[in-house]
Amino acid sequence: MPTPSLAALPIRRLTLRDLAACADLSEDRGWPREEHKWGFLLTAGKGFGIDDPEGGLVAACVVTEYGAWGRPDLAAVGMVLVAGRHARQGVGRRLMRHVMSSMGTTPLTLHATPHGRPLYEELGFRVTGRAEMLRGRFTPGGPESGPATRAATAEDIPAIVRLDEEVFGTDRTPLITRLPAFADQLRVAEEDGRLIGYTAAWPNMDTHVVGPLIARDTETAKALIASLAAHTERPLRTDIDVRHEELLTWAKERGLASVAFNSVMTYGIADLPGDWTRRFAPLTVAAG
Numbered sequence: 001m002p003t004p005s006l007a008a009l010p011i012r013r014l015t016l017r018d019l020a021a022c023a024d025l026s027e028d029r030g031w032p033r034e035e036h037k038w039g040f041l042l043t044a045g046k047g048f049g050i051d052d053p054e055g056g057l058v059a060a061c062v063v064t065e066y067g068a069w070g071r072p073d074l075a076a077v078g079m080v081l082v083a084g085r086h087a088r089q090g091v092g093r094r095l096m097r098h099v100m101s102s103m104g105t106t107p108l109t110l111h112a113t114p115h116g117r118p119l120y121e122e123l124g125f126r127v128t129g130r131a132e133m134l135r136g137r138f139t140p141g142g143p144e145s146g147p148a149t150r151a152a153t154a155e156d157i158p159a160i161v162r163l164d165e166e167v168f169g170t171d172r173t174p175l176i177t178r179l180p181a182f183a184d185q186l187r188v189a190e191e192d193g194r195l196i197g198y199t200a201a202w203p204n205m206d207t208h209v210v211g212p213l214i215a216r217d218t219e220t221a222k223a224l225i226a227s228l229a230a231h232t233e234r235p236l237r238t239d240i241d242v243r244h245e246e247l248l249t250w251a252k253e254r255g256l257a258s259v260a261f262n263s264v265m266t267y268g269i270a271d272l273p274g275d276w277t278r279r280f281a282p283l284t285v286a287a288g
């Protein structure tokens with residue numbers, strides 16, 4: 001039987017049954033397998049993929065929708081991967097066009113690597129911001145000032161969801177309510193009994209990823225990061241909006257080094273909704 005051309009291979013929805021194939025695809029492109037993250041994204045979002053007749057996946061990506069059920073007002077595209085043997089043959093472009101078509105008029109956002117940015121620009125995405133990836137072992141710098149922090153409880157979830165929607169600009173309830181199971185730590189900052197910030201640390205290979213990081217101000221963000229670091233032996237990793245210069249400087253002084261920069265891009269919307277001054281880091285760059 002002749003092998004079908006790449007253009008003839010159907011695009012289908014992915015499920016958790018495709019978790020190992022998605023992780024294999026990550027590994028094929030030199031990324032970590034990140035099975036924990038893939039499982040989260042395939043559960044909370046919609047996976048799209050192309051099967052390879054010879055086994056595995058030709059390509060995959062995940063779309064995470066935000067807003068009212070069935071009527072999203074924003075969607076994040078992430079984990080766009082094409083197997084190395086099929087690279088530079090238009091597969092990624094075809095998969096992205098399929099996703100964009102399936103989302104109709106819903107605005108889209110994504111974090112693009114320098115390698116991927118030209119494709120997204122060709123498809124009509126525009127750069128609206130930048131994020132700097134940091135990684136390293138956090139070294140405390142003496143007593144940290146800032147508000148009190150503590151581990152979140154089940155009773156905090158409604159307040160976390162409300163604060164997150166206010167800052168992010170749209171409802172992320174399906175993601176936020178999964179954080180207690182997905183993350184190893186979920187912590188809040190409060191003042192006079194009022195929630196003013198929250199963050200999580202979730203396991204990714206040998207690190208703990210800090211995200212989301214939502215905080216009233218920079219001092220609150222510092223206190224939340226320091227509180228996470230005090231309860232883990234792993235290196236931390238996070239992606240901070242470059243406009244938060246003071247937080248970036250502070251984190252680097254405490255052992256986190258710059259790893260890379262990604263472009264924040266949007267399609268169908270001039271800028272992301274919400275309040276960027278209180279949005280310091282995404283849950284993951286794959287989901288915003």
